[in-house]
Amino acid sequence: MTTTDYEHGVVPQDQRKSWLSIATVWIAIGIDLSGAFLGVSLASGMAFWPAIGATMLGSLLLGLLAMACAYVGAATGLSTAMISRAVFGRIGGAILALAIAVSLVGWYAVQAGFFGANAQIAFAEFTGIDVPVQVFTAIGGVLMAVTAFWGYRSINRLSTLAVPLLLLLLVVGVIVAFTVNGAAGLQAPVEATFTFGGAVSLVMGIFILGVVLAPDMARWAKTPKQAMIAGFVGFFFGNSIILVVAILLARIMDGTELMAIFFALGLGGVAVIVLILAQWTTNTTNLYSAGLSFASISERLSRRTVTIVLGAIGIIVGVIGAADYFVQFILVIGTIIAPYGGVYLASFFTGRKTARWAHGATVPLVDGWSIAAWVVGIFVAVATTNPADGPGFGWFTLTSISALDGLLVGFVAYLALLPLRRRVTPASAPVTDEVSA
Template sequence: MNESKGTMESVTLSRVPDEQRKNWWTVALIQAGIMISIPCLMVGSTLASSLSIGEAIIAIIVGFAIAVFFMTLIGMQSSDLGRPMCVVASSAFGKTGVRIFMMILFSAALICWFGYQTVVCGEAFSNLLSKFFGVHFSVTASIIIWGIIMLVTAVWGINALGWLNDIAIPALIIVIGIASVIAFKTYGTAALAGYQPPAETQISVIAGIAMAFGGQSCGMVVTGDITRFQKTRKDTALATILGVFPISIMMIILGYILSVMTGDSDISNILCTLGLPVLGMLVLIAATWTTNTTNSYSAGIDMVMLFNSSDKSRVIMTVIAGALGTILALTGIMYHFGTFLTLCGDAFGPVAGVMVADYWIVRKGDPEKWFYKDGFDWVGIISWVAGVVFTFIFGTDYAIFIGIVISFVLYLVLRKLIREKQNVVDETEL
């Protein structure tokens, strides 16, 4: 019997039982909910200040195609093994290596994402009450309240994520579609056809590809936290490709188009300009909710690994992650969004290179050859660090991709030269 949608999630680091696996479309809706987000719209509006419409479309499609390719491979690892990313990665980095190097990095990043999105949601809710209902509600109080609401959904787990997205995604698509129709009727296509960004802010197409990819680099690696609930590799591929690619492309291009048409990069202002103030604010809140819940959910899983605690501690770790994110939301983290995107791409891309090399090349994609490795695996750690260092030092438009390739190749070379220690962790230690 399948686990009821009202049941709180009970597995964290241990293998997801077969009876708790989900249909591919359930996971696809969760993936789509993550993509229908304010950051996606903001990437589009940022590209509007840097690329022409043709260049932006190329950058968006290529950047996300690369991200989805890695998401599918990494997602399949977790669906094969029924385990989250932090456990799957232990065969490449070692359990201690994952805890010290990876989980600190990913927990911090996901907590920061939670903080950023909570600011967006809190401000949207306060603006909605103030402008259209005459109720002056503190932004600080709004951030705290919405942080708690989104945290409760994350604490409940995968079933709450599915329930939330079943309701929110169709509604969000309808409202976004209405906004697009109004925009084209109001402004036409003339502004788009001849649009050229200011010379001083123009970037190369490769830089645009890196920006689109960087915006998804964290989600690309932690996708296994969701896909571990899939039944087969085919289900994982369908959920990832159909849940992520079309929606993400649509959202970023929409952010670009609306920004060019209205001459504004602030999404809430754009929706108000289009005559959708109330619906616009509700879209901001719902889109943030569906995405941000996953941030604290994955952060909670990562913190279970980080502090070497039991599956039962996921709830308290998720609460801690959400609380930290909400505190950060009050510190102005959202104003560092552009830098944060770049840092994500630099640090997380090489993780994907190492994980893909380990599972799909060294272990030939065979779950029987995977094992939960104790201690440090310096082959994986050194390969990852090399990719990150190269990306930071060279800092060119394409450095992020060369960093992934360096980590991938170096891992394979070092694995050939350095014998792998079979220091397997027993299942009960999870």
């Protein structure tokens, strides 16, 4: 097996993959228990068709946004963290890469713990034996770390095997539920606890950081066009499938927990397989991207070595349950990362023909203009975050998705500063360091 994931440079053309291969990875990432829980919540807090409509609209918007981010990844052949060097300079890019790595390791630990808690319930249902949750957390964490260690090719193989099976099992669950209970529950009245706009925001919010990090996978696409197709298909279907299934099952079975619904249908084995595959395919990419990001800080760092270290840290944090105490901190990091997506989109599409985006180009140590746009985006993201939803002030509302607010404002801020930047900074301004690309 090839041993490099090109963490310090461009993915060669002869190593690029088809759009379907990459879309499959994103679909596998999207089918997870977080989406299942959100689908159940929407089913209990909205009428059926508005819940489905919010899911489709939110996923459609994610797919469209993913097309732009995926294009950048395929056109440059670089990871999200390596792109940050062209945007923010060597030091600024290293800071952003570190933030991405910390955030993703944190979520890796949280998801490993989440896996452990659900696996413990499923095991007890089957055997009646109460095994400590830490055992399942460690086992799940190791499985996810092994795939992340081997890299994109391993993740792609896992996704290719998992997605058809996951889709089949989810469809089987829906068919059996209809057979057992019929469709009467779809139109049952519920107390409306979500507005349509609020539901769309939640649907987008669970995968918005995945859109920002899309270059990590899109850089493997054969062409930018194929990356855009993969981005739309992967994020639209990847985000909507599990939500729609969860909404249907929760409505038909009048349940509040997807795993319990599968067991109630006599599909306990299906529940366990869905649990393992859904979390495995999703969480392994958290660690993979964390390794890519941290390794980009220096050419002396090997992605595989970094992945082992970060994976061990994440497993330990997940096993001792400490991840729950860091959720607020992780949310802060996420608020910092999201505006970066808008800045790198604006930087690439307005300056892709400039020297800094070329292979082996030199970049400044710090790009103050890009960082200024990033800071503006971060400020708006924090200002629009409701304190009840995470660290923020809730001063005003734009899209009602703080991460998307930061991304859009970062994009606009970069464009707004561009005329002044061109007036102040000569085209031949000296550069002081080299981007490894």
